Amino acid sequence: xxxxxxxxxxxxxxxxxxxxxxxxxxxxxxxxxxxxxxxxxxxxxxxxxxxxxxxxxxxxxxxxxxxxxxxxxxxxxxxxxxxxxxxxxxxxxxxxxxxxxxxxxxxxxxxxxx
Amino acid sequence: xxxxxxxxxxxxxxxxxxxxxxxxxxxxxxxxxxxxxxxxxxxxxxxxxxxxxxxxxxxxxxxxxxxxxxxxxxxxxxxxxxxxxxxxxxxxxxxxxxxxxxxxxxxxxxxxxx
Numbered sequence: 001x002x003x004x005x006x007x008x009x010x011x012x013x014x015x016x017x018x019x020x021x022x023x024x025x026x027x028x029x030x031x032x033x034x035x036x037x038x039x040x041x042x043x044x045x046x047x048x049x050x051x052x053x054x055x056x057x058x059x060x061x062x063x064x065x066x067x068x069x070x071x072x073x074x075x076x077x078x079x080x081x082x083x084x085x086x087x088x089x090x091x092x093x094x095x096x097x098x099x100x101x102x103x104x105x106x107x108x109x110x111x112x113x114x
Numbered sequence: 115x116x117x118x119x120x121x122x123x124x125x126x127x128x129x130x131x132x133x134x135x136x137x138x139x140x141x142x143x144x145x146x147x148x149x150x151x152x153x154x155x156x157x158x159x160x161x162x163x164x165x166x167x168x169x170x171x172x173x174x175x176x177x178x179x180x181x182x183x184x185x186x187x188x189x190x191x192x193x194x195x196x197x198x199x200x201x202x203x204x205x206x207x208x209x210x211x212x213x214x215x216x217x218x219x220x221x222x223x224x225x226x227x228x
Binding site: 044048055100110 | 118145146148150155156157158159160163165203205207209213214215216217218219220221
């Protein structure tokens with residue numbers, strides 16, 4: 001069974017530029033999550049989708065971050081414009097359902113903002 | 115607000131030793147708890163998932179326990195091997211405004227030496 005796929009794996013941009021990350025969840029998984037992991041910390045949830053609807057985006061900095069999940073399958077997370085403090089690993093996870101199901105994580109995208 | 119603490123932050127042991135990693139959380143209203151392993155520069159690998167109604171789960175040399183009332187979980191690793199060297203993250207799955215999310219600890223960095 002294929003795991004969660006993410007691309008790119010690495011990205012270096014200058015501050016004020018824009019960047020987009022892509023995630024393809026495990027086939028059949030209805031729930032998709034984006035987490036941000038700053039060096040030395042545990043991941044922090046940014047947004048949760050159930051199919052193609054947003055369930056929780058309370059911790060997404062909406063002035064610069066946006067995310068979509070068209071057709072309820074793959075998802076894109078965008079940052080525009082980027083700030084230095086956005087340097088982190090962006091992890092995508094998926095689960096079969098919501099609350100009681102195990103979350104499976106992709107390899108992440110390491111973003112460096114200079 | 116859920117807070118997750120992991121002790122110790124780092125641990126170095128000789129090969130073959132049995133060891134215990136600790137995780138504590140402040141809000142006992144949880145769906146489940148997951149233990150993950152993270153290798154440097156990699157994503158998260160799920161090790162064990164314990165539902166809130168369960169007391170423990172076992173997988174090979176790993177055993178995780180959950181005491182929801184006291185807000186504690188432990189991960190027991192038997193007969194440690196150099197390949198077990200990684201950062202171990204505890205994550206509590208709790209209720210958000212509209213869905214659920216994992217709240218992570220900052221991890222225990224384990225090094226198993228020959």
